[in-house]
Amino acid sequence: MTGPTTGADAARATDAAAEAAAEAAPTPAAEGTTEAEAEAASAAPRVSVTEALPAADTASAPPVLSVRGLSVRFRMRGGAHVAAVTDARFDLAAGECLALVGESGCGKSVLASALLGLLPENAETAGSAVLGDGIDLLTADERTLARTVRGRRVGLVPQSPAAHLTPVRTVRSQLEETLRELTGVRRPELRKAGEAAAQRAAFPPGHLDRYPHELSGGLAQRAATALALIGDAPLLLADEPTTGLDRELVDRTVDELRRHVGDDRALLMITHDLAAAERIADRVAVMYASRIVEIADAADFFGEPGPRHPYARGLLDALPDREFTPIPGMPPELSALPGGCAFAARCERADEACGAVPALPTSGAACHHPVAAALEAPRA
Numbered sequence: 001m002t003g004p005t006t007g008a009d010a011a012r013a014t015d016a017a018a019e020a021a022a023e024a025a026p027t028p029a030a031e032g033t034t035e036a037e038a039e040a041a042s043a044a045p046r047v048s049v050t051e052a053l054p055a056a057d058t059a060s061a062p063p064v065l066s067v068r069g070l071s072v073r074f075r076m077r078g079g080a081h082v083a084a085v086t087d088a089r090f091d092l093a094a095g096e097c098l099a100l101v102g103e104s105g106c107g108k109s110v111l112a113s114a115l116l117g118l119l120p121e122n123a124e125t126a127g128s129a130v131l132g133d134g135i136d137l138l139t140a141d142e143r144t145l146a147r148t149v150r151g152r153r154v155g156l157v158p159q160s161p162a163a164h165l166t167p168v169r170t171v172r173s174q175l176e177e178t179l180r181e182l183t184g185v186r187r188p189e190l191r192k193a194g195e196a197a198a199q200r201a202a203f204p205p206g207h208l209d210r211y212p213h214e215l216s217g218g219l220a221q222r223a224a225t226a227l228a229l230i231g232d233a234p235l236l237l238a239d240e241p242t243t244g245l246d247r248e249l250v251d252r253t254v255d256e257l258r259r260h261v262g263d264d265r266a267l268l269m270i271t272h273d274l275a276a277a278e279r280i281a282d283r284v285a286v287m288y289a290s291r292i293v294e295i296a297d298a299a300d301f302f303g304e305p306g307p308r309h310p311y312a313r314g315l316l317d318a319l320p321d322r323e324f325t326p327i328p329g330m331p332p333e334l335s336a337l338p339g340g341c342a343f344a345a346r347c348e349r350a351d352e353a354c355g356a357v358p359a360l361p362t363s364g365a366a367c368h369h370p371v372a373a374a375l376e377a378p379r380a
């Protein structure tokens with residue numbers, strides 16, 4: 001899903017006054033933010049938690065989220081189907097940030113909607129997506145999802161914060177309502193709690209009485225993040241949280257998100273911005289034509305040995321600051337996916353073996369001919 005771009009978005013983006021305020025007061029110590037927090041917000045504290053943690057699949061504590069065989073397809077008129085997510089499998093450990101990357105239309109947002117129980121009527125699902133406490137997000141009923149999951153166990157940082165916020169109410173009133181709903185705080189404590197919630201996401205208190213349309217893109221994103229954090233959900237899901245922001249704001253937004261991934265919280269960040277993924281992710285999952293085709297440690301993926309899947313390698317090589325070479329051809333239609341590997345038609349390494357769907361290892365590429373495989377597994 002790509003959020004609608006409205007005239008209001010453009011107006012906000014050029015709202016110099018609000019932007020200047022955002023720049024001037026991101027984490028002002030004078031507003032009650034501790035120096036350490038202010039420091040953390042501005043200094044990109046990219047802590048490599050993967051080194052301290054056992055691999056997600058072998059962790060002794062149950063993963064915050066465990067996805068197995070997750071598929072989503074949409075029934076279309078005339079009996080056709082769109083396979084938006086096919087057989088996704090991954091774990092997400094506490095303290096970990098997994099970036100789900102891939103080109104527009106590959107199924108990232110549909111996967112997120114499945115995890116929130118927000119799929120439309122014409123969706124059919126298979127598989128499981130189990131939270132640490134055993135709730136399966138795919139089979140939970142709407143009452144459970146509404147009362148105990150959304151906001152409380154899964155916090156959503158939306159793709160288009162401006163559209164996600166209620167336009168006719170101030171940020172303060174939206175924070176207070178969510179606090180009342182999720183934490184039970186009542187007046188007279190509510191006002192203070194609202195200000196504390198804003199502060200957690202570095203939303204400047206001086207802007208609390210503004211309406212969403214009076215906020216810059218960066219501040220709207222902070223307001224939406226503040227709302228997502230209120231329920232202290234162990235799983236944060238951010239779908240393209242940096243859409244429409246300039247580079248500096250992208251960096252700051254992802255750094256702030258990273259700051260909220262504490263010891264007992266995990267973040268699934270969906271993005272097609274590979275630089276943002278590199279900046280905050282511990283692991284990367286690459287999606288192509290509805291399937292996760294590679295899962296790798298972010299350091300290995302963005303550094304050495306680099307991506308193993310030819311598509312993932314192509315994605316990186318297409319970046320302007322790398323080789324700037326686009327992948328030839330187009331992804332297949334999700335309503336007419338080929339048998340075997342969906343990337344084979346565009347892949348110079350493809351041969352007969354690629355007529356069968358390659359398995360996805362716990363870490364590595366779903367590919368019959370992964371890049372650099374020869375280096376790691378020399379034949380005798």
Ligand SMILES: Nc1ncnc2c1ncn2[C@@H]1O[C@H](COP(=O)(O)OP(=O)(O)OP(=O)(O)O)[C@@H](O)[C@H]1O
Nearest residue numbers: 001002074082084103104105106107108109110120
């Ligand atoms: N309700 C629906 N009915 C039919 N097809 C749908 C529906 N919702 C999404 N799709 C299709 O599912 C596919 C995956 O869409 P999705 O929004 O997950 O892509 P994405 O990877 O998030 O892309 P983007 O980067 O543009 O946000 C697309 O082909 C889309 O057209």
Ligand code: NI
Nearest residue numbers: 001002108109
């Ligand atoms: Ni999307």
